Amino acid sequence: MSKVYTWDQLFSRRQFIKGSVAAGVLGTAAGIGLFRPESNLGQGKSDQAAVKGTKLVTTICEQCVWRCGVIARVEDGVVKMLEGNPDHPNNLGKLCPRGNAGIETLYSPDRIKFPLIRAGARGSGLWRRASWDEALSYTAEQMKKIKDKYGAKAMMFNSTDNLSQPFFEILLKAYGTPNYGTQRSLCFNSMTTGFLYTYGTPQPGTDFSKCKYMIFTGRNLAEGISNSETQEMIEMVARGVKVVVLDPRFSKTASKATEWLPVRPGTDSAFFLAMINVIIKEKLYNEAFVNQYTQGFEDLVTEVKDYTPEWAEKKCEIPATAIRRIALDFAEAAPAAIAHPNWRTSNFVNSFQTERAIAVLNALMGNWAQPGGLIPDQELSTLKLGVLSHPAFPIAQGIRLDGVPWQYPMVPLAYGVIQTMRDNILTGKPYEAKGWLISRQNPVLSIPERQKTINALMKLDFVAVIDIQASDTAYYADVILPESYYLERFDGLIPIKNKIFIRQPVVEPLYDTKSSLMIYKELADKLGLGEFLPFKDEKDLLSQQLKPFAVDLEELQRVGHYEMEDFQEDHSKDFEFQTSSGKIEISSGIMAQMGKKAVPTWNEPPRPEKDQYYLLTGKTAQHTQMFTQNNRWLLEVFPENRAWLHTSVAAKIGVKMNDNVVLESEVGKVSVKAYVTEGIRPDCIFMVGGFGHVSKGLKAAYGLGASDSALHKTITDPISGGSALSETFVTVSKA
């Protein structure tokens, strides 16, 4: 019988000292043979320990999903400094705080250092060490058992955006399940579906460099950092470009903007519909563009007739004069003007309509494929990697647990509705789910109603998690397959325009961990699906991806990227819209087909009752979703989330800065410190997401702040599948 460990024994509390990884991670008392000799811990495998001197290794950051280029400085086998790669278009040589803090995650004492198999009740925090062979065999066995007994559909696969995601998708398709969950419906579904149904492309680019007028409604680039885009935003502000921010909260982006409009939550579409109203009434739209590239203009004219700025003022509480002025100025600047597509606007059920109104507003002004406007899909003009040749996938049997398309006919298949998937685990409808394989995703903290997600995990027969750290979801798993940190591994290659970039190990893995590529591959082997991921090791796979290009892997590793010479950007398809009509659909064919109003329209959002407040969530520049809170360097600059209260609200309940307050919604209750400010609407409470971890394996982050997912109600937009997070209302009281 092997020894059983608690989280406390698994992770030491030792302080991290760069260059001399806290030794004795498990403590000497915990057992023998668990670790490599102490002297090796800091330097990785023995061949590397021998490496003296300084070397620079080029790789790609994974502290968020933006994929910035990194140059790592390794001294005597220890990573000392990460710097931005000036050759990388995603960050132009700069790293954000999270990127800069990668080293702390690498050398964190809280890393999972070898495969773990649960040794007590689920969620008890009792584990035993397993070999990779055992852990993978066990996982494969369970997965096979589920498939044999209930069919492949009873097994769910989840992952978020990452470089090896395509290979995870191969694995799940080979396994044959229709059930795949991503983060998308919690994030940007309303933006992507809104634009997809208008332009036929989910996420057009934005030309900040020439833009003369920008409206942000849910893109907070100073705090939701997308490195290069954030830099572009700063440059734009420095150039004196008009930047209008609609946000109920005075974000840091708002502090940089020329105008902050504290819009009533959920009413942004009234603002945009009124802008459209003004632009049509004043005949300011680009008639030639509208005639040539769009369809449905007449219907729009009828629809927006009554959406006057005065009407909108009553809805969104932005003065009619301001709306009119902004409409005129925006039109004046067009086509070098952008109403930004935003990101996570999916905060109300009507956000889809907001996004449609934004998409249509840009179309009316012809802000498309022009300097300073929206940029057609960039994916089309990007190098294409070599693909693995594998047998045809089996046909997935059964309908999807996430309700796409049978419950949500309009949600694009690739996006899914993860919150419904979770709900259906609990209801057992339309069938019982039995197993869950989750790769680098943390549904416990990301999906609304945390308790429900935990209950869903408890209900399943089998849960396996692949992650670099003991996330809250891993905490409830049966098996944890520890992934190497990004500085220790390869991932799939990433082409950006005319360049191909590589993520590669900067140091050898410090512990007994593997890349997700190899975890997927070896799991496929154990499942008898090895032929679907036909590669020997990571290098073999990357070589296959590189086949179409005149460069070998070694060269790519040395330089860090490959640049295709005389590469021509393809703009021939800029005005070929992948919609059913082939035009920009002001009036959406699909919406019409579904019997819905085809042009952007006003849907009244719910409002909080007396003594209730809108609960808003958002980002901070110092953390990534729920992934980085355990990083102590980042905790130094952002130690915990607080509830933003307007001064008048704080006075009413008798709360001062940093006093504890209790927030309570229909589904949950949390206690969190107050941040009292004039920078928020008095009817709103804001908190940064991602705190309030329940995993005791995240020693630094455990117990810090509170989780918004404990408060969020599960409300889904039936059109886009987006989770309407801000339709959760809370009460607040002094703790």
Next chain:
Amino acid sequence: MELTWGLMIVIYLFTAGLSAGAMITSNLAFLYGGQEFERVSRWGAYLSPFPISLGLGLLVLDLGSPFNFYQLFLTLELSSPMSYGSWIILFFTLLSFGYLYLWLPQAYQKVGQTLQLERWKKRLAMLMPFLSIAVASYTGLLLNAAVRPIWDAPLLPILFLISALSTGVAAVIMISNLSPWKRARHKELHVLTKADAGLIILECLIILIMIVMGRSSSASESMAFSSLLVGNYVWVFWLLIVGLGLIIPLFMELMELKGKIPVKWVWPVTISSSFLVLFGGFFVRYVITYAGQTNSWF
């Protein structure tokens, strides 16, 4: 707010002043009082080396690199009060032990001949007041040089000097009164008490001037001083320093001088008043060290 210099430094400042004060008391009593003041001179000499040694010990413990301590004595940085102050204190402490030796009963004086020793006692007694004044005012210069609100008050060295003398006198009164052996005589005590009362009055004046000057200076300075008068340190300042440390002992001493205290109460009153002076002196260092750090420029 995190404090850079904490209690250790307060104790150091206090003990250095105390030792210097006790030393001067002894020196002057010896030089001008002769045999009549033999007892207080003796007690001052016995007392003087110890507080400062304790303070020095704490100071070294408070260093980030205590074993690097010797670096202080490899150089003399004239711009740094800590540098010349350390040298002064070094000499003061060494000599104060020498002075103590000279005051030991003959039975314990193993080296040197009585006559010579007596001569040295006189010489030292003439030198030590200068060193003592240097030590006592150095503690003010130390804070002066770190240009912070309150710390940069020009009168600070004088305040610390006066407070040092006052605590030194009070300590001598206390010890020579507590001791069963060589207990001070009434006359000695009377003069000391008189001196102490004078010093307390002087101290009150200086504090008053400092506050007036501070309040009429820059906004940062003025804010810092108001933290004493009405802010964070209001209790320490008014109750512990002004009330318990200055007014009450002054009152007691004046009563004593006027002979208004019934005989059986004299002894406890003397002890308490001198204790209160020490107590107040400590909190003067405390309040200035702390308030100077919790306030900064803006």
Next chain:
Amino acid sequence: MTVRMGFVIITSRCIDCDACMVACRSENDVPLGHTRNWVKSSGVQGQFPRVSEMFQPGNCMHCDNPPCVSVCPTGASQKRSDGIVIVEDKKCIGCKYCLTACPYDARFSNSETGKADKCTLCLHRLEQGLEPACVQTCLGKSRQAGDLNDPSSVVSRLIAQYPTRILLKEVGTGPNIYYIDEAVPDIPDGK
């Protein structure tokens, strides 16, 4: 002419992301609980909805008349001929006098070394021809460093072009961080 190293910080370009703070920690092994540089916020000023907020990055100002250097009892704190103020660890006894003397609170006592610690202007990077870590990573190009005496340096050019201010002028330390609050559309070329 002699070299006089210093910074220009453009507050209008700072978004308070704190990348500079993390980069400095990483580059200089700054222990948890302390920092060599910072970004201070004015807090949200004004009344809803007419509010504003300003961010002011900072670090040691490498002062012309550094009180931290003059009070140092062992000569460990020094001002180099190029203007950079450093601490020579070997001589530092950890008395923390310099910490109290710095009006900008730019120093801390490093619990791992027992020495006074502060911004070195990333001297070791300058020697290799690199920019200081905080400057290198700054997303807003808000932090700039260079030779204030060289008219062709970025910092001199910025100072020549825009109004600047220094902090706590009245204390007389002669700080060498020049702040620009105006919008700066282009960062000039220069070393």
